[in-house]
Amino acid sequence: MKKEKQYGIDVSNNEHQATTGKIMTQTDQDRVRQALEQHHPKIREAVELGYSEWRQVQMFRAKQGFGSVLYARTEANDIFDAVVRNAMRIFSDEPGVRIVEESQTVKFCFSEEVLLRFKKGDENNLGRNLKTQAVLDFVNPQGTLPGLPPEAEKVEVLYAASEVGDRIESILVVARDGDRLLWHYEIDDLLAEDEAIVPLFGATIDSTTDDEEPLVKPRKGGQDAGQNKQDQE
Template identity: 35%
Template sequence: MSIPTEHAVKSIIGSFELRIREILEGAWEDWLLEPNKSIKSARTRASIVFDFIKHRAITEFDGDPLITALPRGQTIQFLLKDEVLIRFKKANASGLGSNIETTAVLRFVDPQLMIPDLLPEILRVEVCYHLDALATKMEILTVGARDRKRRIWAYEVARPANSDVLSFELKPATSPSSGVEIRPRAKPAASEADKEE
């Protein structure tokens, strides 16, 4: 299999990106509603979030003739337009999907290895969510190609139009016509004890 180019992948999955974003952001919202999340480990969190992603993706893509769900053991991958195979992952510090190196993982991340039952020309990419430093929110969502432990390229999943623009109406703390005058605080007068020193 050849290494997928960003342009080729984007041209195939671009029309699915808003749906992919909704799946991931919805799964994170599900996690935020989870009781006792503060006592759960990072690994438990990743597993629970993945389950939310998996169920949301299955529901979202069900019945879409351009998407085939491919369950594989405890995980699931999705084949888009019979050309691009995606898997959802939490990003590690290097921006790659975090995982334990199993045979199945190596088949996905090593462009030289074949995935059973798939044509060799199928392009494989990861859709990753990147958490902020405190793991309180998904900071960025990316689509990326890799060669084992090396990221080849990645780009941010499309956002809805105008989603990154927040409008705030700024009002002055006091109106100039309110007559309020702001004065610096005067230093307190020295006490008798201070004067004797």
């Protein structure tokens, strides 16, 4: 079976079907794409602005002669914080988007159909999490969350920097069942397709969320299946 690398790990080209719980299908992925499609540019904007903000802070620290942070997770948390703050601002007045603020995380509900959160990807293409009950409910396709539509698809937005870390290069929408990757698609790929059909002028792009490995560049792939960020949840 042909395999390719995503965030530094092998994933299968065939869609994974979980042995327990709900099996997400191509129809589920199509539903998510349809609900998020008009929001892809703003999702990408939030990630890129957050990462750019973090880089500016790092340049300021270096210019002032401040020492480096002691732990990689500190940087990852700072990036996560900046990404989510920018996403909250960008989507604050967006029709059909509900922002759900909780004590340790923020979720975004799109058209009551898709529930999304931003995460740094781990070596298995999954968001890093402390395994709290809230996390387990989110990563379980059959799990329900208080005050949120039980039928909504739950996905994570994972982002990766370029190899030299100067900008965000890939942004993935990922569906999972516990510790198993069900499918993913890359927002950058879809935007590139749109731009090839309708040229956009004057648009330029500049430019994880919490653990010890540096972000790595994923190679592009279609829908994959495969096989945990110690960030907020």
